[in-house]
Amino acid sequence: MSQVKKIKLGISSCLLGNHVRYNGSHKRSKYCVEALSEWFDYRPICPEVETGMGIPREPIRLVERSGQIRVLNVTDHSQDYTDQLTALADRRAQNFDDLDGFIFMQKSPSCGLFGVKVYNDNGMPGPDPDQGAFAKRMTQLFPDLPMEEAGRLNDAGLRENFLTRVFAHAEWRKEMFPPSAKALVAFHTRYKFLLQVRSEKHYRELGQMVSQAGKGDINELAEQYFGLFMYCLKQRANPNDHVNVMYHLLGFIKNDLDHTSKHSILNLIKLYQQGTLELLVPLTMIKHYVEKYRVDYLLKQKYLSPYPQQFERYNEEQFKNKYFIS
Ligand code: SF4
Structure with missing residues (x-):
């Protein structure tokens, strides 16, 4: 049983089986149910059931009509559920205030977060996909909340990005209420390299914001900071960004390393850059030396340890076992 207090996540109910x-039927996600539930408390919701559509019910889909995307009964276009699904998100919003993330079922006209097919009135799929109606309203209501589709968690990069955002969101809510200039500076310092690898531009903007801490309204500053912070974390880093940051980290330990160790780390970074090795390999090596030489500034960096320690060990174990969504 985990020692870490469980983080609350919203989830499409069918993913829990x-x-x-x-x-x-259901769309049970083995990964969500068997792996992540050890660490997260789920708050399940089925928007279609909660809006009274019943089980079983006739299928629905997104349809474009007069420039608007509506959620309609597949066979009877006079039945329009768009407003009910949107209003449900509005009604439930206050129950979601303590969430640190949301996992949605993909392809659903209610829950799909990305690329849901939109049909025209004649029943043919159109060129521009959209979001499910409930998920779309949720993204409007909670722009900073980490959200992902269960299917996309199969992708290592997307999975890492989502989980990192979930833990960062939880840490912010735990440590920044009420906000203080000192806590903001400490928070930003811990995330420095992680932000930098995701987006140098946004990292710099965030740094400028933090330099204003203590000079004005801290609540306003913290709110602005957090919005940009979550946006920055959502960006995907490319290998060259990681290589730059790893060279930067190496600068902190290079005087402690003997020639062989330094050469070996540089070689691992090069192999990662060439696509021969996974990022985890040079990063683990750097982390080993950071721990060995107790480089305090780097020990606190989320770039090297974005998850709580126990989750990190557990997570690695799960992935070794290929614990994945069918
Ligand atoms: S995708 Fe959403 S609306 Fe559809 S069954 Fe699952 S939870 Fe319900």
Whole structure:
């Protein structure tokens, strides 16, 4: 059993194996149910059931009509559920205030977060996909909340990005209420390299914001900072960004390393850059020496340890076992 207090995540109910789909089936996600539930408390919701559509029910889909995207009954276009699904998100918003993330079911006209098919009135799929109605309203209501689709968690980069954002969101809520200039500076310092690798531009803007801490309204500054912070974390780093940051980290330990160790780390970074090795390999090596030489500034860096320690060990174990969504 985990020692870390469980973080609350919203989730599409069918992903937990609940029989709430239109045909009474489910879309159980092995990864969400068996791996992540050890660490997260789920708050399940099935928007279609909660809006009273019943089980079983007739299937629905996104349809473009007069320039608007509506959620309509597949066979009877007079049945329009768009407003109900949107209003549900508004109604439930206050129950979601303590969430640190949300996992949605992909492709759903209610829950899909990315690329949901939009049909025209004649039943043909159109060129521009959209979001499910409930998920779309959730992204408007909670722009800073980490959200992802279960299917996309199969991608190592997207999974790492989502989980990092979830833990960062939880840390912010725990440590920045009420906000203080000192806490903001400490928070930003811990995330320095992680932000830098995601987006140098936004990292610099965030640094400028933090330099204003203590000079004005800290609540306003913290709110602005957090919005940009979560946006920055959402960006995907490319290998060259990681290589630059790893060279930077190496600068902190280079005087402690003997020639062989230094050469070996540089070689691992090069192999990663060439695509021969996973990022984890040079990073683990750097982390080993950072711990060995007790480089305090780097020990606190989220770039080297974005997750709580126990989760990190557990997570690595799960992935070794290929614990994945079917
Ligand atoms: S995708 Fe969403 S609306 Fe559809 S069954 Fe799952 S939870 Fe319900």
